[in-house]
Amino acid sequence: MEAPVRKGYITFFTGAGVSAESGIPTFRGSGGLWRKYNPVDLATPEAFRRNPTLVWEFYDERRQNIAKAEPNKAHLLIAEAERTFPLVSLITQNVDGLHQRAGSKNIIELHGNIWKVRCVSCGKEEMNYEAPLKEIPPRCDDCGGLLRPGVVWFGEALPYDALQNAYEIAKRSKVFIVVGTSCQVFPAAELPFVAKEKGAKIIEINPEETPVTEIADISIRKKATEGMEEVFYYLKNV
Ligand code: OAD
Numbered sequence: 001m002e003a004p005v006r007k008g009y010i011t012f013f014t015g016a017g018v019s020a021e022s023g024i025p026t027f028r029g030s031g032g033l034w035r036k037y038n039p040v041d042l043a044t045p046e047a048f049r050r051n052p053t054l055v056w057e058f059y060d061e062r063r064q065n066i067a068k069a070e071p072n073k074a075h076l077l078i079a080e081a082e083r084t085f086p087l088v089s090l091i092t093q094n095v096d097g098l099h100q101r102a103g104s105k106n107i108i109e110l111h112g113n114i115w116k117v118r119c120v121s122c123g124k125e126e127m128n129y130e131a132p133l134k135e136i137p138p139r140c141d142d143c144g145g146l147l148r149p150g151v152v153w154f155g156e157a158l159p160y161d162a163l164q165n166a167y168e169i170a171k172r173s174k175v176f177i178v179v180g181t182s183c184q185v186f187p188a189a190e191l192p193f194v195a196k197e198k199g200a201k202i203i204e205i206n207p208e209e210t211p212v213t214e215i216a217d218i219s220i221r222k223k224a225t226e227g228m229e230e231v232f233y234y235l236k237n238v
Pocket of ligand 1: 184205206224
């Protein structure tokens with residue numbers, strides 16, 4: 001692999017594919033959640049208003065699956081990159097918290113976190129790691145209101161600060177490494193293009209082609225664990 005730049009200002013941008021080898025299904029590929037379920041019934045504010053129990057059953061099952069999963073080598077190497085190189089950032093679309101469990105600290109979560117809950121009545125937000133949940137739908141300890149998952153649903157805005165920070169980081173990146181995302185959900189999917197426009201070298205790790213492939217300086221057509229080993233070795237040796 002040819003060295004594109006010097007070290008520093010390295011950004012990882014991850015999607016569901018980075019957690020696939022931990023046994024967590026992706027959304028759009030074969031075995032993907034949105035192949036089996038309709039997101040309109042499960043991941044929109046309207047769906048939650050219509051049937052909070054159904055929505056929570058779906059999230060409770062995902063939370064149980066995630067609780068049993070372990071971070072894989074790709075998560076671990078991304079965390080190690082943060083400890084090893086200067087100015088490493090991580091922007092993730094994932095809600096599973098596996099990057100945190102792998103030791104990453106400097107994380108922007110664009111789509112929220114599945115372990116966060118928020119009261120729809122009083123707005124209180126807290127972490128809740130109960131899996132399975134004792135009560136579905138869960139209720140707020142303070143006001144008895146309905147709790148909702150702390151994730152971003154279709155039709156909702158991304159957290160403002162997280163998105164602004166992500167844009168800033170993308171703009172100043174020298175290397176922008178896209179791992180395991182189909183890059184189909186906006187505005188997140190725009191970030192590699194923003195980085196490219198500002199001169200970053202784009203590295204993509206994905207067994208499949210995506211819209212990012214066209215602008216990638218380096219395409220690693222491999223799974224995240226194997227691809228990250230390659231990228232880490234390369235970053236160490238440039
Ligand atoms: P997708 O399911 O759309 O895409 C997963 C990508 O990972 C695909 O491009 C696969 O080819 C790739 N992939 C599969 N296995 C892999 C592996 N072992 N290693 C590396 N790559 C692999 O997931 P996202 O792009 O993350 O939004 O989806 C974006 C958003 O859509 C999610 O955050 C979620 C979903 O609806 C919300 O929940 C708001």
